[in-house]
Amino acid sequence: MQAFAAGQISAENMERHFDAAVADTISRQEEAGDTLLTDGEQAKPSFVTYPLSGLTNLAGHGVVIPFADGHTRQLPCLTSGPFRYGIYAGSYLPRARKHTGQALKQAVISASALSLLYPAQEIDGYSRDQFINDLIEGAVADIRSCFDQGAAKVQNDFTEARLAIKLDPSKGLLKQFIDLNNEVLGRFSADERQKIGVHVCPGADHDSTHSADVPYSELIPLLMTMNAGNFYLQMASEREPEAALRVVADHLQDHQRIFVGVIDVNDERVESSAVVRDRVLMAARYLPVSQLGTCDDCGFSPFGDDIVTARDTAFAKITARVQGTQMARDQLA
Numbered sequence: 001m002q003a004f005a006a007g008q009i010s011a012e013n014m015e016r017h018f019d020a021a022v023a024d025t026i027s028r029q030e031e032a033g034d035t036l037l038t039d040g041e042q043a044k045p046s047f048v049t050y051p052l053s054g055l056t057n058l059a060g061h062g063v064v065i066p067f068a069d070g071h072t073r074q075l076p077c078l079t080s081g082p083f084r085y086g087i088y089a090g091s092y093l094p095r096a097r098k099h100t101g102q103a104l105k106q107a108v109i110s111a112s113a114l115s116l117l118y119p120a121q122e123i124d125g126y127s128r129d130q131f132i133n134d135l136i137e138g139a140v141a142d143i144r145s146c147f148d149q150g151a152a153k154v155q156n157d158f159t160e161a162r163l164a165i166k167l168d169p170s171k172g173l174l175k176q177f178i179d180l181n182n183e184v185l186g187r188f189s190a191d192e193r194q195k196i197g198v199h200v201c202p203g204a205d206h207d208s209t210h211s212a213d214v215p216y217s218e219l220i221p222l223l224m225t226m227n228a229g230n231f232y233l234q235m236a237s238e239r240e241p242e243a244a245l246r247v248v249a250d251h252l253q254d255h256q257r258i259f260v261g262v263i264d265v266n267d268e269r270v271e272s273s274a275v276v277r278d279r280v281l282m283a284a285r286y287l288p289v290s291q292l293g294t295c296d297d298c299g300f301s302p303f304g305d306d307i308v309t310a311r312d313t314a315f316a317k318i319t320a321r322v323q324g325t326q327m328a329r330d331q332l333a
Contacts, residue, residue: 001045001304018043019095026099032319033326036103036153039096046304047157048109051142052076054086063116065163069208073303078117081126085138089154090145103152107199107299110158111139111184112177132180139184143196154196155232156181159298161200162211165218174219178226185227194255197230198223204234204298207266207308212237216244224251234297235261236271236279245286258287261297262324263317268309270316276324281331289332294325 004014025040044050052058062077089108096104118131146154158181164174185193200223203210216238223231233248235241238261248258262279263271280294300314 019098022095023099026096028315029318030100030102032315033322034318036105037096037100038105038107039092041092041107041299041304043092043095044304047107047299047302048075048113050087050089051085051109051114051138055084057081057083058117062119065203065210067203067205067208067210068212069206071206071208073205075116077119078123078131079119081123081130081134083117083131083134083138085142088142088145090142090147090149090151093146093149093151097150104150105153105155106146106149106151107155107157108139108142108146110156110160110177110181110198111135112158112180113160114139115177115180116160136180136183136187140187143184143188147192147195152195153230155230156196156198156228157302158198158200159203159302161223162202162214162219165214166211171218171222174222178222182225182227193227194229196228197232197259198226198228199232199295199298201234201261201298202237204265204300205303207268209237209266212239217247220244220247221251224248224253224256229255230257230259230293232259232295233261235283236297237261237264237266241279242282242286245283249286252287252291257291257293258283259293259295260287262294263296263321265296265298265300265309265314265317268313270313271320271324273320273323273327276320277327277331280325280328284328284332294321296321 003009021042022039025042026037029037041047057078057080058076059079060076062075065073089106093104093106114135118128122128143154161174161177164177165171167173202212238244260283262276283292300309
Protein backbone atom coordinates (compact mmCIF):
# COMPACT_ATOMS: atom_id res chain seq x y z
CA MET A 1 0.00 0.00 0.00
CA GLN A 2 2.86 2.37 0.82
CA ALA A 3 4.58 1.55 -2.46
CA PHE A 4 1.33 2.09 -4.36
CA ALA A 5 0.84 5.48 -2.69
CA ALA A 6 4.38 6.38 -3.73
CA GLY A 7 3.64 5.45 -7.36
CA GLN A 8 5.93 2.41 -7.32
CA ILE A 9 3.18 -0.15 -7.98
CA SER A 10 0.49 0.03 -10.65
CA ALA A 11 -3.20 -0.15 -9.78
CA GLU A 12 -3.43 -3.47 -11.63
CA ASN A 13 -0.60 -4.97 -9.59
CA MET A 14 -2.09 -3.59 -6.38
CA GLU A 15 -5.31 -5.44 -7.14
CA ARG A 16 -3.29 -8.66 -7.46
CA HIS A 17 -1.72 -8.03 -4.06
CA PHE A 18 -5.15 -7.46 -2.53
CA ASP A 19 -6.49 -10.65 -4.10
CA ALA A 20 -3.54 -12.66 -2.80
CA ALA A 21 -3.87 -11.25 0.72
CA VAL A 22 -7.61 -11.89 0.91
CA ALA A 23 -7.26 -15.40 -0.58
CA ASP A 24 -4.59 -16.25 2.00
CA THR A 25 -6.69 -14.81 4.83
CA ILE A 26 -9.76 -16.79 3.78
CA SER A 27 -7.92 -20.08 3.26
CA ARG A 28 -6.12 -19.84 6.62
CA GLN A 29 -9.40 -19.22 8.43
CA GLU A 30 -10.92 -22.23 6.71
CA GLU A 31 -7.89 -24.34 7.65
CA ALA A 32 -8.33 -23.19 11.25
CA GLY A 33 -11.93 -24.45 11.19
CA ASP A 34 -13.65 -21.07 11.31
CA THR A 35 -17.20 -21.14 9.96
CA LEU A 36 -17.92 -17.39 9.84
CA LEU A 37 -15.15 -15.83 7.79
CA THR A 38 -13.90 -12.31 7.14
CA ASP A 39 -11.69 -10.73 4.51
CA GLY A 40 -9.45 -9.50 7.32
CA GLU A 41 -10.00 -5.95 6.00
CA GLN A 42 -6.94 -6.64 3.84
CA ALA A 43 -7.84 -4.10 1.17
CA LYS A 44 -8.78 -1.27 3.57
CA PRO A 45 -6.32 1.56 4.30
CA SER A 46 -7.44 1.20 7.93
CA PHE A 47 -10.52 0.08 9.82
CA VAL A 48 -11.43 3.75 10.42
CA THR A 49 -10.61 5.65 7.26
CA TYR A 50 -11.84 3.40 4.44
CA PRO A 51 -15.02 5.53 3.86
CA LEU A 52 -12.81 8.56 3.18
CA SER A 53 -11.23 7.10 0.03
CA GLY A 54 -11.19 9.69 -2.72
CA LEU A 55 -12.59 12.55 -0.62
CA THR A 56 -10.98 15.95 -1.20
CA ASN A 57 -12.62 17.99 1.59
CA LEU A 58 -10.34 16.73 4.36
CA ALA A 59 -7.23 18.00 6.12
CA GLY A 60 -4.78 16.12 8.32
CA HIS A 61 -5.19 18.06 11.59
CA GLY A 62 -8.00 16.09 13.23
CA VAL A 63 -8.48 14.42 16.60
CA VAL A 64 -5.34 12.84 18.09
CA ILE A 65 -5.66 9.45 19.84
CA PRO A 66 -2.81 8.83 22.34
CA PHE A 67 -1.74 5.27 23.17
CA ALA A 68 -0.22 4.06 26.42
CA ASP A 69 3.22 3.45 24.89
CA GLY A 70 3.46 7.07 23.74
CA HIS A 71 2.59 6.72 20.05
CA THR A 72 -0.46 8.46 18.60
CA ARG A 73 -2.91 8.16 15.73
CA GLN A 74 -4.50 11.25 14.17
CA LEU A 75 -7.79 11.37 12.32
CA PRO A 76 -8.43 13.67 9.37
CA CYS A 77 -10.59 16.76 9.75
CA LEU A 78 -13.49 17.84 7.53
CA THR A 79 -12.85 21.22 5.88
CA SER A 80 -16.10 21.75 3.98
CA GLY A 81 -19.44 20.13 3.30
CA PRO A 82 -21.13 18.01 2.37
CA PHE A 83 -19.80 14.81 3.92
CA ARG A 84 -20.23 11.73 1.76
CA TYR A 85 -18.83 8.20 1.97
CA GLY A 86 -16.20 7.67 -0.71
CA ILE A 87 -16.63 3.89 -0.55
CA TYR A 88 -18.92 1.46 1.24
CA ALA A 89 -17.73 -1.62 3.14
CA GLY A 90 -19.97 -3.87 1.05
CA SER A 91 -17.75 -3.21 -1.95
CA TYR A 92 -15.02 -5.33 -0.34
CA LEU A 93 -17.19 -8.45 -0.10
CA PRO A 94 -17.12 -9.60 -3.75
CA ARG A 95 -13.35 -10.04 -3.53
CA ALA A 96 -13.76 -12.33 -0.51
CA ARG A 97 -16.69 -14.18 -2.07
CA LYS A 98 -14.44 -15.26 -4.96
CA HIS A 99 -12.47 -17.39 -2.51
CA THR A 100 -15.14 -19.07 -0.36
CA GLY A 101 -18.70 -20.27 -0.25
CA GLN A 102 -18.89 -19.99 3.53
CA ALA A 103 -20.74 -17.27 5.44
CA LEU A 104 -18.97 -13.91 5.66
CA LYS A 105 -18.94 -11.18 8.28
CA GLN A 106 -17.99 -7.65 7.26
CA ALA A 107 -16.70 -4.94 9.57
CA VAL A 108 -17.82 -1.30 9.31
CA ILE A 109 -16.67 1.76 11.21
CA SER A 110 -19.22 3.26 13.59
CA ALA A 111 -20.94 6.55 12.85
CA SER A 112 -19.68 7.82 16.22
CA ALA A 113 -16.05 7.38 15.15
CA LEU A 114 -16.64 9.31 11.95
CA SER A 115 -18.44 12.05 13.89
CA LEU A 116 -14.98 13.03 15.17
CA LEU A 117 -14.16 14.30 11.67
CA TYR A 118 -16.18 17.46 12.23
CA PRO A 119 -13.99 20.28 13.64
CA ALA A 120 -14.61 22.07 16.93
CA GLN A 121 -15.26 25.31 15.06
CA GLU A 122 -18.35 25.13 12.86
CA ILE A 123 -17.80 24.98 9.12
CA ASP A 124 -19.24 27.98 7.26
CA GLY A 125 -22.32 26.96 5.32
CA TYR A 126 -22.33 23.42 6.70
CA SER A 127 -23.58 23.05 10.24
CA ARG A 128 -22.81 20.16 12.55
CA ASP A 129 -26.49 19.16 12.37
CA GLN A 130 -26.26 18.92 8.58
CA PHE A 131 -23.10 16.86 8.94
CA ILE A 132 -24.74 14.46 11.42
CA ASN A 133 -27.70 13.95 9.09
CA ASP A 134 -25.38 13.18 6.18
CA LEU A 135 -23.29 10.92 8.41
CA ILE A 136 -26.32 8.89 9.50
CA GLU A 137 -27.41 8.42 5.90
CA GLY A 138 -23.91 7.29 4.96
CA ALA A 139 -23.57 4.90 7.90
CA VAL A 140 -26.93 3.29 7.12
CA ALA A 141 -25.93 2.87 3.48
CA ASP A 142 -22.60 1.38 4.58
CA ILE A 143 -24.27 -1.37 6.60
CA ARG A 144 -26.92 -1.86 3.94
CA SER A 145 -24.24 -2.34 1.29
CA CYS A 146 -22.86 -5.28 3.27
CA PHE A 147 -26.24 -6.99 3.46
CA ASP A 148 -26.80 -6.28 -0.23
CA GLN A 149 -23.55 -8.12 -0.98
CA GLY A 150 -24.61 -11.15 1.06
CA ALA A 151 -22.94 -10.56 4.44
CA ALA A 152 -24.30 -12.90 7.11
CA LYS A 153 -23.21 -10.54 9.90
CA VAL A 154 -22.05 -6.91 10.08
CA GLN A 155 -19.78 -5.72 12.88
CA ASN A 156 -19.68 -2.05 13.94
CA ASP A 157 -16.24 -1.15 15.26
CA PHE A 158 -16.91 1.08 18.29
CA THR A 159 -13.44 1.17 19.86
CA GLU A 160 -13.94 4.83 20.79
CA ALA A 161 -16.61 3.82 23.33
CA ARG A 162 -14.17 3.17 26.15
CA LEU A 163 -12.00 6.09 25.07
CA ALA A 164 -15.03 8.39 25.32
CA ILE A 165 -15.19 7.81 29.08
CA LYS A 166 -11.50 8.62 29.42
CA LEU A 167 -12.03 11.87 27.50
CA ASP A 168 -15.26 12.71 29.36
CA PRO A 169 -15.71 10.90 32.72
CA SER A 170 -19.25 12.34 32.99
CA LYS A 171 -20.13 9.90 30.15
CA GLY A 172 -21.86 12.66 28.25
CA LEU A 173 -19.71 11.98 25.19
CA LEU A 174 -20.37 8.24 25.40
CA LYS A 175 -24.13 8.88 25.59
CA GLN A 176 -23.89 11.10 22.50
CA PHE A 177 -22.00 8.35 20.67
CA ILE A 178 -24.56 5.70 21.65
CA ASP A 179 -27.50 7.92 20.68
CA LEU A 180 -25.92 8.54 17.28
CA ASN A 181 -25.24 4.86 16.66
CA ASN A 182 -28.76 3.96 17.75
CA GLU A 183 -30.10 6.45 15.20
CA VAL A 184 -28.31 4.39 12.56
CA LEU A 185 -29.39 1.02 13.98
CA GLY A 186 -32.98 2.23 14.22
CA ARG A 187 -33.15 2.34 10.41
CA PHE A 188 -32.99 -1.47 10.28
CA SER A 189 -35.63 -4.07 11.04
CA ALA A 190 -35.55 -6.20 14.18
CA ASP A 191 -34.43 -9.21 12.15
CA GLU A 192 -31.64 -7.21 10.54
CA ARG A 193 -30.45 -5.89 13.89
CA GLN A 194 -30.00 -9.49 15.04
CA LYS A 195 -27.35 -9.75 12.33
CA ILE A 196 -25.62 -6.52 13.39
CA GLY A 197 -23.02 -6.43 16.13
CA VAL A 198 -20.96 -3.90 18.07
CA HIS A 199 -17.28 -4.40 18.89
CA VAL A 200 -15.52 -2.60 21.74
CA CYS A 201 -11.99 -2.77 23.10
CA PRO A 202 -9.45 -0.41 24.71
CA GLY A 203 -7.53 -0.16 21.45
CA ALA A 204 -4.93 -2.47 19.93
CA ASP A 205 -2.18 -0.84 17.90
CA HIS A 206 1.53 -1.75 18.03
CA ASP A 207 0.63 -3.92 21.03
CA SER A 208 -0.60 -0.88 22.97
CA THR A 209 -3.99 0.42 24.14
CA HIS A 210 -5.62 3.84 24.53
CA SER A 211 -8.15 3.26 27.32
CA ALA A 212 -7.47 -0.01 29.16
CA ASP A 213 -7.47 1.93 32.45
CA VAL A 214 -11.21 2.66 32.07
CA PRO A 215 -13.18 0.01 34.04
CA TYR A 216 -15.64 -2.06 32.02
CA SER A 217 -18.18 -1.39 34.77
CA GLU A 218 -18.25 2.22 33.57
CA LEU A 219 -18.94 1.24 29.97
CA ILE A 220 -21.05 -1.92 29.81
CA PRO A 221 -24.32 -0.67 31.38
CA LEU A 222 -24.65 2.04 28.72
CA LEU A 223 -23.15 -0.06 25.94
CA MET A 224 -25.82 -2.73 26.36
CA THR A 225 -28.52 -0.15 25.56
CA MET A 226 -27.36 -0.19 21.96
CA ASN A 227 -30.00 -1.61 19.67
CA ALA A 228 -27.93 -4.48 18.26
CA GLY A 229 -28.16 -8.24 18.55
CA ASN A 230 -24.47 -9.04 19.00
CA PHE A 231 -21.70 -7.62 21.18
CA TYR A 232 -18.03 -8.46 20.59
CA LEU A 233 -16.20 -7.67 23.82
CA GLN A 234 -12.46 -7.68 24.42
CA MET A 235 -11.97 -9.89 27.47
CA ALA A 236 -8.78 -11.98 27.23
CA SER A 237 -6.58 -8.98 28.03
CA GLU A 238 -8.97 -7.60 30.68
CA ARG A 239 -7.38 -7.18 34.12
CA GLU A 240 -10.47 -8.42 35.96
CA PRO A 241 -12.48 -10.44 33.42
CA GLU A 242 -14.81 -12.03 35.96
CA ALA A 243 -15.82 -8.64 37.34
CA ALA A 244 -16.56 -7.51 33.78
CA LEU A 245 -18.56 -10.66 33.03
CA ARG A 246 -20.70 -10.09 36.12
CA VAL A 247 -21.62 -6.62 34.84
CA VAL A 248 -22.43 -8.05 31.40
CA ALA A 249 -24.66 -10.68 33.01
CA ASP A 250 -26.51 -8.02 34.98
CA HIS A 251 -27.38 -6.06 31.83
CA LEU A 252 -27.78 -8.83 29.24
CA GLN A 253 -31.11 -8.83 27.42
CA ASP A 254 -32.81 -11.90 25.96
CA HIS A 255 -32.20 -10.89 22.33
CA GLN A 256 -28.49 -10.16 22.80
CA ARG A 257 -25.55 -12.49 22.23
CA ILE A 258 -22.13 -11.88 23.77
CA PHE A 259 -18.96 -12.86 21.94
CA VAL A 260 -16.19 -12.78 24.54
CA GLY A 261 -12.62 -12.13 23.49
CA VAL A 262 -10.51 -15.21 24.19
CA ILE A 263 -7.39 -14.12 22.26
CA ASP A 264 -5.15 -11.27 23.43
CA VAL A 265 -3.93 -9.65 20.23
CA ASN A 266 -1.46 -7.45 22.15
CA ASP A 267 0.41 -10.46 23.52
CA GLU A 268 2.77 -12.07 21.02
CA ARG A 269 2.60 -15.40 22.86
CA VAL A 270 0.20 -17.84 21.18
CA GLU A 271 -2.52 -19.08 23.52
CA SER A 272 -2.99 -22.82 23.83
CA SER A 273 -6.38 -24.27 23.01
CA ALA A 274 -6.66 -25.26 26.69
CA VAL A 275 -6.23 -21.63 27.76
CA VAL A 276 -8.99 -20.62 25.34
CA ARG A 277 -11.21 -23.44 26.63
CA ASP A 278 -10.78 -22.23 30.20
CA ARG A 279 -11.63 -18.65 29.22
CA VAL A 280 -14.84 -19.85 27.57
CA LEU A 281 -15.77 -21.97 30.58
CA MET A 282 -15.20 -18.98 32.85
CA ALA A 283 -17.55 -16.88 30.72
CA ALA A 284 -20.13 -19.68 30.78
CA ARG A 285 -20.28 -19.42 34.57
CA TYR A 286 -21.83 -15.97 34.15
CA LEU A 287 -23.57 -15.96 30.75
CA PRO A 288 -26.16 -18.36 29.27
CA VAL A 289 -24.45 -20.73 26.85
CA SER A 290 -27.20 -20.07 24.29
CA GLN A 291 -26.15 -16.40 24.25
CA LEU A 292 -22.39 -16.99 24.28
CA GLY A 293 -19.82 -16.91 21.49
CA THR A 294 -16.11 -16.19 21.15
CA CYS A 295 -13.94 -13.76 19.21
CA ASP A 296 -10.49 -12.22 19.22
CA ASP A 297 -10.06 -9.19 21.48
CA CYS A 298 -9.51 -6.91 18.48
CA GLY A 299 -8.06 -6.87 15.01
CA PHE A 300 -4.41 -7.86 14.66
CA SER A 301 -3.55 -4.86 12.48
CA PRO A 302 -6.37 -2.34 12.77
CA PHE A 303 -4.61 0.63 11.20
CA GLY A 304 -3.28 -1.38 8.29
CA ASP A 305 0.43 -0.89 9.03
CA ASP A 306 1.05 -2.70 12.30
CA ILE A 307 4.26 -4.72 11.83
CA VAL A 308 4.37 -6.03 15.41
CA THR A 309 2.37 -9.26 14.99
CA ALA A 310 3.55 -11.74 12.38
CA ARG A 311 0.89 -13.15 10.07
CA ASP A 312 1.72 -16.72 11.13
CA THR A 313 1.31 -15.70 14.78
CA ALA A 314 -2.11 -14.19 14.09
CA PHE A 315 -3.41 -17.34 12.41
CA ALA A 316 -1.93 -19.58 15.09
CA LYS A 317 -3.95 -17.57 17.60
CA ILE A 318 -7.08 -17.87 15.46
CA THR A 319 -6.57 -21.65 15.28
CA ALA A 320 -6.29 -21.78 19.08
CA ARG A 321 -9.53 -19.79 19.36
CA VAL A 322 -11.44 -22.21 17.13
CA GLN A 323 -10.04 -25.34 18.75
CA GLY A 324 -10.40 -24.05 22.30
CA THR A 325 -13.97 -22.96 21.66
CA GLN A 326 -14.80 -26.43 20.34
CA MET A 327 -13.23 -28.02 23.42
CA ALA A 328 -15.36 -25.81 25.66
CA ARG A 329 -18.47 -26.57 23.62
CA ASP A 330 -17.89 -30.31 23.99
CA GLN A 331 -17.34 -29.99 27.72
CA LEU A 332 -20.41 -27.79 28.23
CA ALA A 333 -22.52 -30.22 26.21
